[in-house]
Amino acid sequence: MGDVILGVKGLRKSFGRVVALDGLSFELMRGEIFALIGPNGAGKSTTLRILATVLQPDDGAFFLDNVSGTARPELIRKNISYLAEESMPYKNMRGMEYLRFMAALYAENEGEADKYTKLAINMSNLKERLDDKIKTYSKGMMRKLMIASSVMMEPQLAIMDEPTSGLDIENAFYVRKQLKSLKEKGITILLSSHNMLEIEYLADRVGIINKGRLLTMGTPQELKKRFKADNLEQVFMEVAE
């Protein structure tokens, strides 16, 4: 881990009278897994949507490898992936069809599309169920398909909103292992989660936000030491108070 890959500076976003982000700033180091945690309505999804360039901030800026994502979103889109909290595949397609369809959207030629599809087939771990219509999938199977299709192009930065939400223990475990292997490939990951055990296992660093502001940030070890806590849940409760 060395240099800064993502710089987030003073993001502000309101929805009517609701202030979702109130001057949020933080940096991500290349190759790390960074987890945003915070209570419901803290501004996590809003932050991730802005960084994924699907939502414009009212003020502030962010930079991916020194390229402004607010001024030039089209330049950074190729280098980031985004898994939304409630993202859904086209249910009338078969799993395999969906992966090929997504690969064709991302790839610049057939060779690249094949490479992306193979990677996603592997990562989804859905095996022969990829031949079935997506509408026959369980929630966990759909989530695995969505995760695999979101990162098939091996982006520089993978943004994931609650990647394991709704997954059973076995599937969540599998997805966490996949996220670790993405990190080993050098992909930086920014995720949100409400699962403190997951964050202890996955995150190199954690940022705790509330009311659209960053309250504290550090490695799980640093935070536990700083707040004299045995685990991240205690840190969270202490900070939230």
Ligand SMILES: Nc1ncnc2c1ncn2[C@@H]1O[C@H](COP(=O)(O)OP(=O)(O)OP(=O)(O)O)[C@@H](O)[C@H]1O
């Ligand atoms: N499209 C929208 N229209 C109106 N208000 C919104 C919209 N999106 C978010 N908000 C509001 O902005 C605030 C932050 O919401 P956000 O979804 O970013 O929180 P969150 O930390 O992701 O919450 P959760 O943990 O519940 O998913 C909340 O008060 C929410 O109601």
